[in-house]
Amino acid sequence: MNDEKSDEIVVRCTNLGKRFGDYWAVSELDLTIRKGEIYGFLGPNGCGKSTTIRMLTGLLTPSTGEVEVLGKDVAAQGEALKSRIGYMTQKFSLYGNLTVLENLQFVARIYGLNSSAAQARISELISEYDLGSKQDVLAESLSGGQKQRLALATAVIHKPALLFLDEPTSAVDPENRRAFWEQLFALSAQGTTILVSTHYMDEAERCHRLAILEQGKKRADDSPSDLMQRLKVHVCEISGEQVSALKAPLSSLPEVISVSQIGARLRVLVDKRNDTPLELLRSKIGTEHQLDFTRPNLEDVFVTNTGRGYAALA
Numbered sequence: 001m002n003d004e005k006s007d008e009i010v011v012r013c014t015n016l017g018k019r020f021g022d023y024w025a026v027s028e029l030d031l032t033i034r035k036g037e038i039y040g041f042l043g044p045n046g047c048g049k050s051t052t053i054r055m056l057t058g059l060l061t062p063s064t065g066e067v068e069v070l071g072k073d074v075a076a077q078g079e080a081l082k083s084r085i086g087y088m089t090q091k092f093s094l095y096g097n098l099t100v101l102e103n104l105q106f107v108a109r110i111y112g113l114n115s116s117a118a119q120a121r122i123s124e125l126i127s128e129y130d131l132g133s134k135q136d137v138l139a140e141s142l143s144g145g146q147k148q149r150l151a152l153a154t155a156v157i158h159k160p161a162l163l164f165l166d167e168p169t170s171a172v173d174p175e176n177r178r179a180f181w182e183q184l185f186a187l188s189a190q191g192t193t194i195l196v197s198t199h200y201m202d203e204a205e206r207c208h209r210l211a212i213l214e215q216g217k218k219r220a221d222d223s224p225s226d227l228m229q230r231l232k233v234h235v236c237e238i239s240g241e242q243v244s245a246l247k248a249p250l251s252s253l254p255e256v257i258s259v260s261q262i263g264a265r266l267r268v269l270v271d272k273r274n275d276t277p278l279e280l281l282r283s284k285i286g287t288e289h290q291l292d293f294t295r296p297n298l299e300d301v302f303v304t305n306t307g308r309g310y311a312a313l314a
């Protein structure tokens with residue numbers, strides 16, 4: 001995002017909900033997303049990320065609520081928005097039996113670019129997304145990372161103001177994921193607003209702002225650093241011999257929200273309403289192990305805003 005933060009609101013929805021039969025896949029969702037932001041939806045499988053994105057793009061009609069995108073009411077003016085938004089799904093909607101170049105030419109035609117504009121834009125994208133050596137290769141023969149780059153290139157061919165990415169990196173390795181995020185930051189710096197769904201913490205941490213979703217409801221919504229700062233738990237770490245034996249006794253403490261093992265260490269989240277967490281844990285584990293506070297991370301935010309953590313701290 002540009003350093004100069006924009007206040008222009010690109011997506012606003014209130015009380016958004018979607019019911020399938022008796023089941024509310026999304027409910028009571030309020031969102032405000034500003035120009036140039038990379039806004040993340042973080043949540044487990046089935047929490048309603050794709051359903052929300054499909055409602056925001058106008059592909060799915062909401063059961064409740066209103067959605068305004070780029071200043072237009074999606075229900076009434078959805079058609080006018082199509083040329084201003086881009087959408088990339090986890091399945092990379094590419095034509096496997098067309099080459100890289102043919103995929104780009106085809107999508108350029110769909111968006112109504114005339115042939116000289118299309119040619120110029122396609123050469124720009126081929127160079128920007130490093131597809132030069134692959135332009136005559138069938139899309140189905142590309143590697144996961146190359147498919148992802150081509151899918152992003154097709155999603156932005158018409159320079160959309162708003163880009164929706166539904167779990168765009170689930171099929172690629174960490175190096176490709178990092179490179180992909182560099183491309184997202186470049187788009188954001190040019191003013192493109194990006195909404196990205198993910199269940200990867202490292203990816204969520206890169207977003208300017210995040211909504212944590214669970215069972216179709218928004219549990220929290222802020223910048224990753226503010227979410228970490230506002231944690232309702234103390235984050236403690238225990239190291240030493242055979243820490244796994246400590247898991248059960250620590251979990252039995254009502255003040256302990258979660259205990260998770262990371263290698264030879266235990267990460268223990270203690271309700272912040274307890275003022276003396278180290279004393280509390282020490283009383284349970286004895287004197288053999290090292291015990292101290294440690295820096296919070298986004299996983300702590302996730303654990304405390306979903307499931308048992310959410311119920312215990314609400």
Ligand SMILES: Nc1ncnc2c1ncn2[C@@H]1O[C@H](COP(=O)(O)OP(=O)(O)OP(=O)(O)O)[C@@H](O)[C@H]1O
Binds near residue numbers: 020046049050052
């Ligand atoms: N067309 C549909 N008919 C019935 N139920 C649906 C439909 N689409 C989604 N659902 C249900 O709504 C819930 C939310 O689904 P959604 O695909 O939005 O979740 P998600 O967070 O994107 O999950 P994932 O990470 O697995 O893609 C799920 O329980 C799903 O089964």
